[in-house]
Amino acid sequence: MDYLTLAEPSEAKYTEKMSKFLAFAHPVESTEEAKAVIAGYARKYHDARHVCWAYMLDARRLDYQSNDNGEPSGTAGKPILGQINSFGLTDVVIVVVRYFGGIKLGTSGLIAAYREAAREAIEAGSIIQRSEMAQLSFTFPYLSMNDVMRLVKDTGVKVVSQEFDNACSMTVAMPSDDMERFTARLLDIDGTSL
CATH class of the missing domain: 3.30.70.240 (Alpha-Beta Plaits)
Incomplete structure (x- = not known):
């Protein structure tokens, strides 16, 4: 069974109303590897307001998880996972780090910002087909x-x-x-x- 994933790690930066969103997309092969990538960014960006993420594993796309990390429920992890699904990717984790800029974005603004940051990180990388x-x-x-x-x-x-x-x-x-x-x-x- 063939599937799509990223060839190598990629990243993007997105700004919305002075909030900075740093997005990182990585190919991974296991839950443990995905969680290690997430933990690495949480340590590296310990001063950020939020470190939100989502991953999708397995060629049949049955193993997935997302986390809002303190953002309102469904405003961060789900939009990130939605972009993974939109591109049809698996064996990938995306971490989006948010530095609050002082202006609240609201629910729809957060959803749009996390979605856009994740999309840009995916598009910055190379999508490949694997078996x-x-x-x-x-x-x-x-x-x-x-x-x-x-x-x-x-x-x-x-x-x-x-x-x-x-x-x-x-x-x-x-x-x-x-x-x-x-x-x-x-x-x-x-x-x-x-």
Whole structure:
């Protein structure tokens, strides 16, 4: 399954009625990584009034969360998440830091400002298409090593872990769409088992 994400971190700055909104978008692969990015910005901008965020994970877009960090409910995290959805992104976290400028923006003003800051951070980056990765662990006899390594090289799968002894084991990662074809070729090699 293919999905869209960011190629690298990006950032943008948006100003509305003297309030400054610093927006940061990062590609991430897990909840832990997303929360580490959020915590990093919270530490770095500890003097800011609000550090609001949203993330979307998983190619099926089932793991998501947003936070208003003290802004009125639904005025920060949801608009940020809305922009992630508008661009169809996943495996991404967006953090928007707000420095209050002395003029209240109101509910609709906050929603518009957080939405715009998130949009600009996304547009400042590069959106790429990725394939959902799947892992496969298998064993094989040492005598089949050359055949297994040739298959790994020919198919371009990523070796996650490997152990070589009389009985060898390996874990590889590949786009989930390639799993069936790779497994069929692997099982044609003498002595391999899943």
